[in-house]
Amino acid sequence: MRNTKKAGKGYTLTYRKKTASADPYLPRGASGKTSVCTDCHAVYMNKRWYGDEARYRTAVQHPDTRHIRCPGCLKIRDDFxxxxxxxxxxxxxxxxxxxxxxxxxxxxxxxxxxxxxxxxxxxxxxxxxxxxxxxxxxxxxxxxxxxxxxxxxxxxxxxxxxxxxxxxxxxxx
Ligand SMILES: [Zn+2]
Known part of the structure:
Protein backbone atom coordinates (compact mmCIF):
# COMPACT_ATOMS: atom_id res chain seq x y z
CA MET A 1 0.00 0.00 0.00
CA ARG A 2 1.65 3.17 -1.14
CA ASN A 3 0.43 5.35 1.71
CA THR A 4 1.67 3.13 4.48
CA LYS A 5 4.30 4.89 6.58
CA LYS A 6 6.84 3.30 8.81
CA ALA A 7 6.56 4.91 12.20
CA GLY A 8 9.66 3.70 13.94
CA LYS A 9 10.49 0.15 14.84
CA GLY A 10 7.93 -2.48 15.41
CA TYR A 11 4.78 -0.86 14.22
CA THR A 12 3.29 0.84 11.21
CA LEU A 13 0.82 3.63 10.78
CA THR A 14 -1.72 2.22 8.42
CA TYR A 15 -3.31 4.12 5.64
CA ARG A 16 -6.58 5.65 6.70
CA LYS A 17 -9.30 5.74 4.16
CA LYS A 18 -9.84 9.23 2.86
CA THR A 19 -13.08 10.82 3.91
CA ALA A 20 -15.12 13.47 2.19
CA SER A 21 -13.45 16.16 4.29
CA ALA A 22 -10.24 15.66 2.31
CA ASP A 23 -12.03 17.44 -0.50
CA PRO A 24 -11.29 21.18 -0.14
CA TYR A 25 -14.86 21.97 -1.20
CA LEU A 26 -16.37 19.95 1.66
CA PRO A 27 -17.92 20.47 4.09
CA ARG A 28 -19.51 23.81 3.68
CA GLY A 29 -21.16 25.73 6.47
CA ALA A 30 -22.79 24.64 9.67
CA SER A 31 -24.09 21.13 9.52
CA GLY A 32 -27.19 21.81 11.57
CA LYS A 33 -28.91 24.05 9.06
CA THR A 34 -30.49 23.16 5.80
CA SER A 35 -28.88 24.71 2.75
CA VAL A 36 -30.01 24.84 -0.84
CA CYS A 37 -27.91 25.36 -3.93
CA THR A 38 -29.13 28.32 -5.95
CA ASP A 39 -27.69 26.88 -9.16
CA CYS A 40 -28.69 23.20 -9.26
CA HIS A 41 -31.27 23.01 -6.42
CA ALA A 42 -29.35 20.37 -4.47
CA VAL A 43 -30.36 20.34 -0.80
CA TYR A 44 -27.99 19.86 2.14
CA MET A 45 -29.60 18.38 5.25
CA ASN A 46 -28.88 15.57 7.71
CA LYS A 47 -25.21 16.00 6.79
CA ARG A 48 -25.63 14.96 3.20
CA TRP A 49 -26.68 16.34 -0.16
CA TYR A 50 -29.86 15.38 -1.96
CA GLY A 51 -30.67 15.93 -5.62
CA ASP A 52 -34.40 16.01 -5.32
CA GLU A 53 -36.57 18.82 -6.64
CA ALA A 54 -39.48 18.13 -4.27
CA ARG A 55 -37.15 18.39 -1.28
CA TYR A 56 -35.79 21.66 -2.70
CA ARG A 57 -39.27 23.17 -3.04
CA THR A 58 -40.04 22.37 0.59
CA ALA A 59 -36.65 23.52 1.94
CA VAL A 60 -36.62 26.80 0.03
CA GLN A 61 -39.83 27.94 1.76
CA HIS A 62 -38.28 27.68 5.19
CA PRO A 63 -36.96 31.05 6.48
CA ASP A 64 -33.87 29.46 8.11
CA THR A 65 -32.69 27.77 4.95
CA ARG A 66 -29.40 29.11 3.68
CA HIS A 67 -28.92 29.85 0.00
CA ILE A 68 -25.49 28.84 -1.20
CA ARG A 69 -23.68 27.19 -4.07
CA CYS A 70 -23.10 23.48 -3.56
CA PRO A 71 -19.55 22.03 -3.84
CA GLY A 72 -20.42 20.53 -7.23
CA CYS A 73 -21.47 23.89 -8.67
CA LEU A 74 -18.43 25.63 -7.10
CA LYS A 75 -16.11 23.17 -8.81
CA ILE A 76 -17.87 23.75 -12.11
CA ARG A 77 -17.57 27.52 -11.63
CA ASP A 78 -13.87 27.25 -10.75
CA ASP A 79 -13.18 24.61 -13.39
CA PHE A 80 -11.64 22.39 -10.71
ZN1 LIG B 1 -25.32 23.08 -7.00
Missing part, protein backbone atom coordinates in the same frame (compact mmCIF):
# COMPACT_ATOMS: atom_id res chain seq x y z
CA UNK A 81 -12.12 18.79 -11.84
CA UNK A 82 -11.73 15.75 -9.61
CA UNK A 83 -11.61 13.40 -12.57
CA UNK A 84 -10.62 13.45 -16.22
CA UNK A 85 -11.90 10.67 -18.45
CA UNK A 86 -10.42 10.17 -21.91
CA UNK A 87 -12.14 7.90 -24.42
CA UNK A 88 -10.01 6.89 -27.40
CA UNK A 89 -10.04 4.59 -30.40
CA UNK A 90 -12.05 4.00 -33.57
CA UNK A 91 -15.13 3.38 -31.50
CA UNK A 92 -15.18 7.07 -30.55
CA UNK A 93 -15.64 7.91 -34.19
CA UNK A 94 -18.09 5.10 -34.89
CA UNK A 95 -20.24 5.31 -31.76
CA UNK A 96 -19.80 8.88 -30.62
CA UNK A 97 -23.48 9.50 -29.98
CA UNK A 98 -23.88 6.24 -28.05
CA UNK A 99 -20.90 7.15 -25.87
CA UNK A 100 -22.25 10.63 -25.20
CA UNK A 101 -25.66 9.21 -24.32
CA UNK A 102 -24.05 6.75 -21.95
CA UNK A 103 -22.19 9.57 -20.20
CA UNK A 104 -25.41 11.58 -19.83
CA UNK A 105 -27.33 8.61 -18.48
CA UNK A 106 -24.64 7.76 -15.97
CA UNK A 107 -24.54 11.34 -14.75
CA UNK A 108 -28.32 11.45 -14.35
CA UNK A 109 -28.24 8.19 -12.40
CA UNK A 110 -25.41 9.34 -10.12
CA UNK A 111 -27.11 12.65 -9.40
CA UNK A 112 -30.08 10.76 -8.02
CA UNK A 113 -28.05 9.61 -5.03
CA UNK A 114 -25.28 12.23 -4.90
CA UNK A 115 -25.90 15.57 -6.62
CA UNK A 116 -22.22 16.47 -6.19
CA UNK A 117 -21.22 13.81 -8.72
CA UNK A 118 -21.37 15.67 -11.97
CA UNK A 119 -19.99 15.95 -15.45
CA UNK A 120 -18.38 19.38 -15.80
CA UNK A 121 -17.51 19.42 -19.46
CA UNK A 122 -17.26 17.20 -22.52
CA UNK A 123 -14.70 18.07 -25.17
CA UNK A 124 -14.40 16.37 -28.51
CA UNK A 125 -10.93 16.24 -29.91
CA UNK A 126 -11.83 15.77 -33.57
CA UNK A 127 -12.73 12.14 -34.24
CA UNK A 128 -9.85 10.92 -32.08
CA UNK A 129 -11.01 11.24 -28.53
CA UNK A 130 -13.56 12.57 -26.09
CA UNK A 131 -12.38 14.18 -22.87
CA UNK A 132 -14.80 14.43 -19.96
CA UNK A 133 -14.10 16.41 -16.81
CA UNK A 134 -16.01 15.40 -13.70
CA UNK A 135 -16.46 17.07 -10.32
CA UNK A 136 -15.16 14.11 -8.38
CA UNK A 137 -13.25 10.90 -8.73
CA UNK A 138 -16.27 8.70 -8.17
CA UNK A 139 -18.05 10.07 -11.21
CA UNK A 140 -14.93 9.50 -13.33
CA UNK A 141 -14.58 5.91 -12.10
CA UNK A 142 -18.28 5.35 -12.68
CA UNK A 143 -17.91 6.46 -16.30
CA UNK A 144 -14.87 4.23 -16.78
CA UNK A 145 -16.78 1.21 -15.50
CA UNK A 146 -19.91 1.98 -17.53
CA UNK A 147 -18.03 2.49 -20.79
CA UNK A 148 -16.06 -0.71 -20.31
CA UNK A 149 -19.20 -2.65 -19.51
CA UNK A 150 -21.04 -1.37 -22.58
CA UNK A 151 -18.20 -1.23 -25.12
CA UNK A 152 -15.49 -3.49 -23.64
CA UNK A 153 -11.97 -2.23 -24.46
CA UNK A 154 -9.35 -1.40 -21.85
CA UNK A 155 -9.58 1.05 -19.00
CA UNK A 156 -6.92 2.30 -16.61
CA UNK A 157 -7.12 4.52 -13.52
CA UNK A 158 -4.31 6.76 -12.33
CA UNK A 159 -4.43 8.96 -9.25
CA UNK A 160 -2.45 12.15 -8.78
CA UNK A 161 0.10 12.01 -5.96
CA UNK A 162 -2.27 13.85 -3.59
CA UNK A 163 -5.24 11.66 -4.59
CA UNK A 164 -7.30 14.69 -5.59
CA UNK A 165 -7.51 13.89 -9.29
CA UNK A 166 -8.09 10.60 -11.05
CA UNK A 167 -7.34 10.09 -14.73
CA UNK A 168 -9.42 7.41 -16.38
CA UNK A 169 -8.18 6.31 -19.79
CA UNK A 170 -10.31 4.06 -21.89
CA UNK A 171 -9.37 2.77 -25.33
CA UNK A 172 -10.85 0.39 -27.86
CA UNK A 173 -9.48 0.16 -31.36
Missing amino acids: PGGVVTLRGDVVHLHKQDLLNLVKNEEARARGFNPLERVMSIRENGTESIIINTTNEKMAQRLGRAVKKAFHGDVSYRWSHDNKLVRVDWVRE
